Amino acid sequence: MDTPVKSLNPNKHLKEQFVSNLNGSSMLELFSLTAVLSIVVLLQRAFGFNSQTGADSAEALSKKDDNDNGFLRTKNFTKYIAMLSLDFLYIVVPFILYTTVLADWTYINTTTVALLLLFCILAGRFGSFFQEDGVQSLRQNISSYRVSLMLLTCLCILAVDFKIFPRRYAKTETYGTSLMDLGVGSFVLANSLVSRQARGISTLKISNSLCSASPLIFLGFARLISTSSVDYQVHVGEYGVHWNFFFTLAGVAILTSIINVPPSYCGILGLLILLDKRGADLISQNKEGIFSIFGYWSLYLVGVQLGNFLFFENHANSSLRTNKWARIRVWVLSLSFWLLAYILDRHVERVSRRMCNLAYVTLVLAQNLQVLGIIMLSDYIPRHKLSALEEAFDQNLLASFLLANVLTGLVNLSVDTLFVSSVSALAILQVYAFVLSLAVGFAKFYGIKFKFW
Template identity: 60%
Template sequence: MDLGVGSFVVANSLVSRQARGIMFVNWKVALQSVSPLVLLGAGRLIFTAGVDYQVHVGEYGVHWNFFFTLAAISLLTSIFHIHPKYCGIFGLVILIAYQMSLKYGLSNFLLSSERASDIISQNKEGLFSIFGYWGMYLIGVHLGFSIFFVNGASTKAANKQHTRSSVWILCIIFWSLTVILDRYVDRVSRRMCNLSYVTFVLALNLQVLSVLMLSDFVPVQRPLLLEEVFNQNLLGSFLLANVLTGLINLSIDTLSSSSIAAVGILVGYMLFLLAAVSFVWFHNVKLKFW
């Protein structure tokens, strides 16, 4: 999960409107894209509180969750119109300033279990980690623009080779930075979304991407049917998976389950999720309404 939330931000930034060079987005479009995230965040808060679902406040805080973080990133990106060519610089400046704040006392505040009654202290992890996620997003926008979209980088065979090489080189660079930052600056922490966590997420996602790009060498390429099934309703599939996880945790004491029972639960979980998503795909239902 710690890697998943960062990977979601990176994947979203690499193919975002900003990475494709679409600079102007009116407020109506911006609010339409943010409103589902705010509603999902509020819904998650209400439902988890209503059923007394166990939530670790050290993750994002008492009231905050990752949907609110995504909404905040989207709003900040809409307010500050930064050309993708310069997003990398702005993202780096934000991350360095945030990391310096962590180094000079902010990390002690975020990692402390003590909380005051004000809204900031109650949700300190979620609120302050926005800076880390926003910096990560801006760097992802710059990488997506520079590698995949500038001058039609993904359309020509020669450029594809250059793109593959760029991804591999960047992967090595970010892994090297992660090792150095983790050892000499600050340990990787998703809770704070510090600089070492950002480079770690970027390194791992670029590594996965570089491996997937080797499929260009396969003579015949076809998207797997399973990919098409999930791609049609990615957010709906994600939400259903989360709801199923919650229902299982509420109805079964998973911590006390045997290995055989755990495997059975996971297999049943995957089969049910696949059946539900396939049913929606078969009937050509698209759940996106914004």
């Protein structure tokens, strides 16, 4: 008789059960939660102490020396950290609360913040009714959208390990809609919308692609080693036995560089890949991860087409369109994709992150364009400069995500997250998020920038 294989982690199976057999939430709740988190960013600009001078103050507090190789020389580091801390209170703390202790009141939360934002706009409390900075406004809104998704992703990857995080927001087993199901797709789409291909710039050479993908491959192996134990063959993960999120990102980057597709054909090719039947035979233990690469690649290609259509004038010019031109089109596309995702989920095939099917892709597109569309309403708020925190994360998006994974691993090694009280879990999440924000802010202040994607 074979000896039962024992795990190096006594609570490993408990954690597997904690994140298994989940069905997600409804599309309506997902729509509402996405709306409330996006509006929080706008309210920060309306009520935030440094919202009017967030970007300008950061520039004023720092001076770039022509002889210091791009590093910033501080005039008042303490004031910069104070601004960063205020932004943390206005943006990150509500993010944590709305996805944990206030999650059961999502619809009430959405209605409240929406009415508050509407009141601010109609009352004209902050000056003129409408202001727009054209290209500069659109550039800031795109950055704010990307940062908002990254912040939410960084918070959720740790919060999901605690009981305070609703199970309906955690990743589903195979079919279903949840907040964390959208993480991988949103990351891929956010990069494709402003990629070199979307701007009409020729694709990277394979050598450069391998250089940009190598950190992702390294993180993939690191994640594999850190999560594996002597019984790893017993449990099949969401992408298979050995596959994980970082391998998927690396595969998409390499595929995009090997196959040079013009922006005008990206959307068509992406839809063809999605509609094509993928093999169902068990060719490897990682069939889910391998085959889903083509789904995520198709999402990337669709994102390239949308980015080129919405934000850039033509294939030969990487200049941005104005925010006014793109705003209506973003909203029309978002609502159209929400309707299409609902129809596909109900009448064709359930949304599946694991397979990255057509229903999943349309849901990712709908949710991301909704976030972008709400943030584009910032032109109705005169003080719509990027906050210091948003600027900091925008400079090192992928690096901040990698750091968040490292910090998440440290927390899981130090704390048994399954048996932590709600108060302690909330405190841990706040400290984790604050340390991450300080680290990213420190890198921004001293001009440290990491480029992976």
